[in-house]
Amino acid sequence: MKSKIDRDLEIDQILQMDRPWGHRKILRRLFIVTIMVVAVLTAFVIWKGMKKSNSIRYKTQEVVRGDLTVIVTATGTLQPTNKVDVGSELSGIIKSVEVDYNDRVKVGQVLAKLDTSKLEAQIAQAKAALESAKAKVLQAQATVAETSAKLSQLQRVRELSNGKIPSQSELDAAEAAFERAKADESSARAAVSQAQATLEAYETDLSKSVIRSPINGIVLNRSIEPGQTVAASFQAPVLFTLAEDLTQMELHVNVDEADIGKVREGQKATFTVSAYPNRIFEAHITQARYGSSTTSGVVTYETVLKVNNSDLSLRPGMTATADIMVKKVENAILVPSAALRFTPPVQEGKRPSTGLVGTLLPRPPRSESKQGEDVSANKKQQRVWTLKDGQLSAIPVTIGSTDGSMTEVVAGDIKPGMALVVDIGSAVR
Numbered sequence: 001m002k003s004k005i006d007r008d009l010e011i012d013q014i015l016q017m018d019r020p021w022g023h024r025k026i027l028r029r030l031f032i033v034t035i036m037v038v039a040v041l042t043a044f045v046i047w048k049g050m051k052k053s054n055s056i057r058y059k060t061q062e063v064v065r066g067d068l069t070v071i072v073t074a075t076g077t078l079q080p081t082n083k084v085d086v087g088s089e090l091s092g093i094i095k096s097v098e099v100d101y102n103d104r105v106k107v108g109q110v111l112a113k114l115d116t117s118k119l120e121a122q123i124a125q126a127k128a129a130l131e132s133a134k135a136k137v138l139q140a141q142a143t144v145a146e147t148s149a150k151l152s153q154l155q156r157v158r159e160l161s162n163g164k165i166p167s168q169s170e171l172d173a174a175e176a177a178f179e180r181a182k183a184d185e186s187s188a189r190a191a192v193s194q195a196q197a198t199l200e201a202y203e204t205d206l207s208k209s210v211i212r213s214p215i216n217g218i219v220l221n222r223s224i225e226p227g228q229t230v231a232a233s234f235q236a237p238v239l240f241t242l243a244e245d246l247t248q249m250e251l252h253v254n255v256d257e258a259d260i261g262k263v264r265e266g267q268k269a270t271f272t273v274s275a276y277p278n279r280i281f282e283a284h285i286t287q288a289r290y291g292s293s294t295t296s297g298v299v300t301y302e303t304v305l306k307v308n309n310s311d312l313s314l315r316p317g318m319t320a321t322a323d324i325m326v327k328k329v330e331n332a333i334l335v336p337s338a339a340l341r342f343t344p345p346v347q348e349g350k351r352p353s354t355g356l357v358g359t360l361l362p363r364p365p366r367s368e369s370k371q372g373e374d375v376s377a378n379k380k381q382q383r384v385w386t387l388k389d390g391q392l393s394a395i396p397v398t399i400g401s402t403d404g405s406m407t408e409v410v411a412g413d414i415k416p417g418m419a420l421v422v423d424i425g426s427a428v429r
Helices: 002-018 021-053 117-160 168-208 337-341 355-360
Strands: 058-062 064-080 083-087 092-097 110-114 210-212 217-222 238-243 248-256 268-273 276-295 298-308 319-336 381-388 391-402 406-412 419-424
Touching (some): 117 168, 268 298, 319 337, 337 381, 381 419
Antiparallel strands (some): 217 238, 248 298, 391 406
16 A cells, blocks of 8 residues: 555656646746735725725814903802891890891891899999998098188187297198098099999990890891800800891902903993802992902902892802903904814825835834914914815914904904814714
């Protein structure tokens, strides 16, 4: 069996040796050509696919003519125009509370009363001390009269005796007694004034034990109940908070330091509150304060807006978001702000033809265009892009005010209706 296989192999080798050399060469060339054709077809398909995938679709938006309103947004809280905290200078126990939340009060109306038992006792004591002081004044006056009469008598005797009697020492003692009596009278009168002042102080405290309203308004808050002890040591405790007029309120908002330069007194504004999400309230600026406040590294300036609250729908403490109209431009050419932010992904223009070989072989990296190299240092000088024959074309423009979505164009070859590129859509495949 093995000899038969060896014999067949020898026959095949003999037949192979008998084939001409030219025939083998043709087969080899045909094989190489077939491989090249397949490679070329494959590269052609890849190149066509790459060329087709590089076709980009752009999103555009038209230029319009219209009015532009520039606004500054800020948040804050509503507060009464005049809010008064009513406290007590005296310490004591609350005897009664005469008003409750939301009650309307008038000037002088009683809000609460303190227990006056201790004050009344002090007043009685002060009155007794005053009467005692007045009695001492009468006693001092009698002593003055007595010493004065004795001194006059001694002086008369001395005149009649031609200075023989009384002695000079007796006369001097009588004069000293008279002077001491007058001094005692002055001291007694001073004690009367002191006792009178003490009595008036206690009577003043007694009048302050009745807490009255200093304004016409409404009770916003009360922090006491009957029987509660009020301790007024170093600071008067706040017992009631009154608002003078809730029909006119103030909105205090914090404006960011980047926007405060645009805010002026008299500018109009609108605001919303969470309680009425579908309602817009009107206001106007009455004060833009110079004092700043810093919270978490953010600098803001307090601005006060006047609000008409005739229907009493707004309440103190509500959080509001205000839109302050700082500028209004009429009949202006407006471009989408997105068009100003658009930047082509690569440098536009004709690319050198690389051909099929260039498609297959790697190329050195291409230098990217420098974005913004034509943009002026001035932020007002920018450019937008439009499509001409399917290619991007830049248009230099000078911009003005903006509301965030639309921007005013003050100079540039821009006309209403022109389509500007704002973004890149999905590629065509």
